[in-house]
Amino acid sequence: MGVEERRQQLIGVALELFSRRSPDEVSIDEIASAAGISRPLVYHYFPGKLSLYEAALQRASDDLAARFVEPREGPLGARLLRVMHRYFDFVDEHGPGFSALMRGGPAVGSSTTNALVDSVRQAAYVQILSHLGVTDPPARLELVVRSWISLAESTALIWLDGRRIPREELEPQLVNDFAALAAVSAAYDEEMAALLRGIVKDEPADGPFAHLAGRLIALAG
Numbered sequence: 001m002g003v004e005e006r007r008q009q010l011i012g013v014a015l016e017l018f019s020r021r022s023p024d025e026v027s028i029d030e031i032a033s034a035a036g037i038s039r040p041l042v043y044h045y046f047p048g049k050l051s052l053y054e055a056a057l058q059r060a061s062d063d064l065a066a067r068f069v070e071p072r073e074g075p076l077g078a079r080l081l082r083v084m085h086r087y088f089d090f091v092d093e094h095g096p097g098f099s100a101l102m103r104g105g106p107a108v109g110s111s112t113t114n115a116l117v118d119s120v121r122q123a124a125y126v127q128i129l130s131h132l133g134v135t136d137p138p139a140r141l142e143l144v145v146r147s148w149i150s151l152a153e154s155t156a157l158i159w160l161d162g163r164r165i166p167r168e169e170l171e172p173q174l175v176n177d178f179a180a181l182a183a184v185s186a187a188y189d190e191e192m193a194a195l196l197r198g199i200v201k202d203e204p205a206d207g208p209f210a211h212l213a214g215r216l217i218a219l220a221g
Contacts (some may be wrong), residue, residue, distance in 0.1 A: 003045070006037075006045060007045050007046075007055075009035060010031065010035055010042065010045055010046065010052065011052070011055045011056050011059055012059075013031055013034045013035045014026070014031050014052050014053065014055075014056040015056040015059055015060060015094075015097070016034070017030060017031060017034060018053065018056055018094075018096070018097040019060075019093060019094040019095070019096065019097045020096060020097075021096050022096050022097075022099070023049075023053050023097065026049075027049075028042055028043075028048075028049050028052075031049075031052065054112045054113065054116075056097075057112075057113065057116055058116060060094060060097065060098075061116040061117070061119060061120050063090065064087075064090050064120050065119065065120045065123035065124070067083065067086040067087055067089070067090055068083055068086075068087070068123055068124045068127040068128075069127060070082055070083050070127070070131070072130065072131060075202050075203045075204060075207050075209075076131055076132070076199050076202070076203070076209075077175055077179070077203055077207040077208040077209045077210075078207060078208070079131055080131075080174075080175045080178060080208075081171060081172060081175050081208055083127075084152070084171040084172075084174050084175060085171055087152065087156070088156065088159075088167045088170070088171055091156045091159070091160065092167070095160050098156065098157075098160070099157060099160050102117075102153060102157055121146075121149055124149050124152075125145055125146060125149060128145045128148075128149075129141075129145065132195065132199075134195075138189075138191055138192075140185045140188075140189050140191070140192050141185075141191075141192060141195065143185070144178075144181045144182050144185050144192075147181055148174075148177060148178045148181055151174070151177055151181075152174055155170060155173075155174060172208050172211075175208045175209075176208055176209070176211075176212040179199075179208075179209045179212055180212070182195070182196050182199070183196060
């Protein structure tokens with residue numbers, strides 16, 4: 001097996017182990033055993049567990065960022081719902097690793113880890129702006145989109161702690177959370193109001209945003 005091929009194998013093995021348990025609980029011996037090689041050979045390719053964790057984290061962050069990529073076809077609500085479904089697929093597959101990354105792990109606080117986390121958030125931010133058809137977002141819109149991305153992270157972490165709410169409910173709830181944040185901002189800013197009107201006019205009667213509006217009207221009644 002070539003050097004790069006072996007490195008990629010070790011990264012894959014490490015990512016699988018880090019996805020099942022917190023990285024603090026995974027040893028180099030465990031990684032070596034799962035890869036079918038000796039402990040010294042692991043150190044031949046990576047100087048330590050931290051560097052291997054960061055390499056696995058790079059692969060995971062690339063995967064997570066890619067899940068926000070969605071064709072600009074159809075109503076926004078349906079697009080966001082598909083994105084949230086893929087996002088929670090990732091969280092479901094990499095639960096302990098995702099939690100360790102966001103809450104604390106062997107590389108948390110390092111410049112590499114912080115840069116990777118920020119890159120995922122920025123990729124999500126750019127994708128959402130693309131779906132809104134905005135290239136130069138006003139301050140209120142930036143606040144809405146970045147707040148929503150933070151909300152999605154927090155929701156995923158809370159969901160992992162016992163999974164007490166079905167993800168089938170959380171995914172559309174997060175889509176509606178985006179609409180709610182935009183609506184609150186639109187109530188105070190005409191530019192945001194115009195953007196929201198543009199979103200709503202393309203939404204079908206059976207879409208998530210229309211469903212939210214119907215439930216809110218029913219509650220008010």
